[in-house]
Amino acid sequence: TCGHKANIMKITDGLFLECFYEVAKEFPELKADDVIVDDLCMKLVTRPDLFDVVVMTNLQGDIVSDLCAGLVGGLGFAPSANIGDHICIFEAVHGTAPDIAGKNIANPTALLLSGLTMLRHLGFMESAATIENSLLYTLEQGIHTGDFGDKSIPSVNTTQFAEAVIANFGKKPKQGEKPSFPNKEKTPTNFKLDKNPMLVSAEMENEHIIGVDLFIESIEQPELIAKKCERHAGVKFKLINISNRGTQVWPTGSIYTNLVNQYNVRFESLDDEALTQQDVLGLYISMSGNFKICSSELLNKWGSKKAYSLAQGQ
Amino acid sequence: TCGHKANIMKITDGLFLECFYEVAKEFPELKADDVIVDDLCMKLVTRPDLFDVVVMTNLQGDIVSDLCAGLVGGLGFAPSANIGDHICIFEAVHGTAPDIAGKNIANPTALLLSGLTMLRHLGFMESAATIENSLLYTLEQGIHTGDFGDKSIPSVNTTQFAEAVIANFGKKPKQGEKPSFPNKEKTPTNFKLDKNPMLVSAEMENEHIIGVDLFIESIEQPELIAKKCERHAGVKFKLINISNRGTQVWPTGSIYTNLVNQYNVRFESLDDEALTQQDVLGLYISMSGNFKICSSELLNKWGSKKAYSLAQGQ
Numbered sequence: 001t002c003g004h005k006a007n008i009m010k011i012t013d014g015l016f017l018e019c020f021y022e023v024a025k026e027f028p029e030l031k032a033d034d035v036i037v038d039d040l041c042m043k044l045v046t047r048p049d050l051f052d053v054v055v056m057t058n059l060q061g062d063i064v065s066d067l068c069a070g071l072v073g074g075l076g077f078a079p080s081a082n083i084g085d086h087i088c089i090f091e092a093v094h095g096t097a098p099d100i101a102g103k104n105i106a107n108p109t110a111l112l113l114s115g116l117t118m119l120r121h122l123g124f125m126e127s128a129a130t131i132e133n134s135l136l137y138t139l140e141q142g143i144h145t146g147d148f149g150d151k152s153i154p155s156v157n158t159t160q161f162a163e164a165v166i167a168n169f170g171k172k173p174k175q176g177e178k179p180s181f182p183n184k185e186k187t188p189t190n191f192k193l194d195k196n197p198m199l200v201s202a203e204m205e206n207e208h209i210i211g212v213d214l215f216i217e218s219i220e221q222p223e224l225i226a227k228k229c230e231r232h233a234g235v236k237f238k239l240i241n242i243s244n245r246g247t248q249v250w251p252t253g254s255i256y257t258n259l260v261n262q263y264n265v266r267f268e269s270l271d272d273e274a275l276t277q278q279d280v281l282g283l284y285i286s287m288s289g290n291f292k293i294c295s296s297e298l299l300n301k302w303g304s305k306k307a308y309s310l311a312q313g314q
Numbered sequence: 315t316c317g318h319k320a321n322i323m324k325i326t327d328g329l330f331l332e333c334f335y336e337v338a339k340e341f342p343e344l345k346a347d348d349v350i351v352d353d354l355c356m357k358l359v360t361r362p363d364l365f366d367v368v369v370m371t372n373l374q375g376d377i378v379s380d381l382c383a384g385l386v387g388g389l390g391f392a393p394s395a396n397i398g399d400h401i402c403i404f405e406a407v408h409g410t411a412p413d414i415a416g417k418n419i420a421n422p423t424a425l426l427l428s429g430l431t432m433l434r435h436l437g438f439m440e441s442a443a444t445i446e447n448s449l450l451y452t453l454e455q456g457i458h459t460g461d462f463g464d465k466s467i468p469s470v471n472t473t474q475f476a477e478a479v480i481a482n483f484g485k486k487p488k489q490g491e492k493p494s495f496p497n498k499e500k501t502p503t504n505f506k507l508d509k510n511p512m513l514v515s516a517e518m519e520n521e522h523i524i525g526v527d528l529f530i531e532s533i534e535q536p537e538l539i540a541k542k543c544e545r546h547a548g549v550k551f552k553l554i555n556i557s558n559r560g561t562q563v564w565p566t567g568s569i570y571t572n573l574v575n576q577y578n579v580r581f582e583s584l585d586d587e588a589l590t591q592q593d594v595l596g597l598y599i600s601m602s603g604n605f606k607i608c609s610s611e612l613l614n615k616w617g618s619k620k621a622y623s624l625a626q627g628q
Binding site: 005008037038039041042043044045046059060062063064065066067069070071073074075084085086087193194195196197198199200219221222249253255256257258259260261277278281284285288292293294295296297298300 | 319322351352353355356357358359360373374376377378379380381383384385387388389398399400401507508509510511512513514533535536563567569570571572573574575591592595598599602606607608609610611612614
């Protein structure tokens with residue numbers, strides 16, 4: 001399942017969703033579907049069993065992973081693995097918790113589970129199964145640090161919890177026992193790069209400039225700004241749209257929209273022909289005579305496909 | 315409580331959080347605190363009682379409100395109100411659900427609750443209490459549409475549910491009975507604007523340009539790009555930082571970072587003096603001789619405060 005906000009974040013999440021389905025084609029044996037992140041969060045609290053693997057951008061994955069950690073009992077139980085081509089990082093998702101540092105009261109479960117993921121990644125399948133079964137057995141015994149578990153049973157400290165896990169090596173939990181697969185051979189890597197790998201997109205060649213968004217500062221009304229912009233548009237551009245805080249204020253718009261002194265002015269090619277950077281530069285220079293330009297953004301097409309979202313109302 | 319991602323989204327959410335505490339000062343009788351949205355989601359599923367009112371940006375509020383809707387039984391129970399100076403909108407948070415349109419099976423609770431909020435906003439306190447008590451009584455009776463409730467009791471359709479609520483007018487629920495406040499007088503508004511209201515920030519006068527981020531396309535290695543950029547920097551700018559997908563690749567960086575053909579190049583004022591738009595334009599023109607500039611972003615200072623975040627590694 002791909003979790004995304006592609007209905008709103010059309011460029012970033014839209015591309016992410018598109019890539020998801022592109023890659024999914026290579027794995028026809030896996031079921032691929034997607035869900036809007038709002039809906040995902042609602043379903044995770046009502047029907048968490050609906051989901052198996054969720055692929056997300058960092059921004060939303062951060063939020064949803066903490067939500068899921070909450071569902072399984074808190075950050076003390078959430079391991080993580082970052083798998084790269086050359087470097088892997090295995091860590092608990094919780095932070096360093098400086099407020100309890102040195103007090104010997106942390107719950108080591110998340111770090112243990114992260115360690116198990118590392119052992120499996122390295123091929124130590126047998127050791128991982130032994131430790132995981134022992135951990136589950138220990139949890140079943142009701143042994144717990146202060147942050148979770150049955151409050152009627154006294155809690156243990158971090159060292160005692162770890163000692164209990166070690167003492168239980170070889171024991172099997174009643175529920176969720178992990179099978180012990182044979183160890184796998186490790187492939188030694190001493191791969192060394194001499195320059196950064198460059199991932200060149202296949203679509204680059206087809207890309208052409210079709211317009212530009214200019215973010216300007218002004219305390220004037222939209223009608224007056226439009227009049228000035230139309231003069232700057234010259235023979236290459238047409239003024240398409242002016243918006244303020246994401247809301248269209250020209251050519252149509254509500255008189256009740258509160259304006260701030262930051263407008264987005266969208267120009268597109270007058271004849272829908274590809275533009276050059278020189279054309280955009282000409283417009284930029286002309287506009288800068290009248291307005292402070294805070295930011296600019298090229299509008300590109302990849303082949304016949306717009307690589308930008310339409311403005312609200314466009 | 316302000317929910318935010320100010321630790322990562324330093325400009326947008328950082329400003330939001332700052333404004334939150336600024337406004338909170340005007341209401342010393344209310345307790346103001348804040349929480350990172352990831353942590354908020356985790357706490358909402360484990361300890362929802364910790365929160366009363368949560369103030370958020372639209373992007374994250376969307377996600378968290380659906381999560382909360384899930385906590386109270388789904389979108390069928392979540393009302394919403396948008397309160398503006400001139401216009402108010404009261405609606406269920408769920409969409410139009412075209413897949414069940416015309417089937418008379420929708421759960422009208424969310425829309426009823428939204429209507430109650432509207433009645434109270436308009437001053438009809440007595441009618442609101444009557445309807446809400448009747449709705450709660452009806453729910454206590456176990457009357458339910460197909461989307462929720464005890465599956466051993468047959469569900470009713472939308473019309474039957476509404477009829478039950480009407481039939482129960484005057485009844486009081488065992489739990490959560492709403493007191494009936496006297497109706498309030500309504501202030502008639504026929505306020506009419508002749509132009510958009512303009513909110514001018516008080517900090518505008520102190521703003522000055524201190525640098526610019528240029529987003530360029532290149533398939534060259536960072537070292538080579540830096541060499542070219544330093545030549546373009548001229549007598550006004552110094553090259554501060556080059557990053558690729560948010561990761562610094564110059565002046566320091568890892569050889570294992572995968573590069574895409576989009577770099578962000580940050581220039582700042584050579585002598586930390588304020589720059590003019592003309593200075594930035596000069597750099598833009600010079601850089602455009604070597605690179606395709608996809609987007610640009612002024613770096614401003616408000617007084618002595620940077621209005622932008624430092625790049626990773628800066």
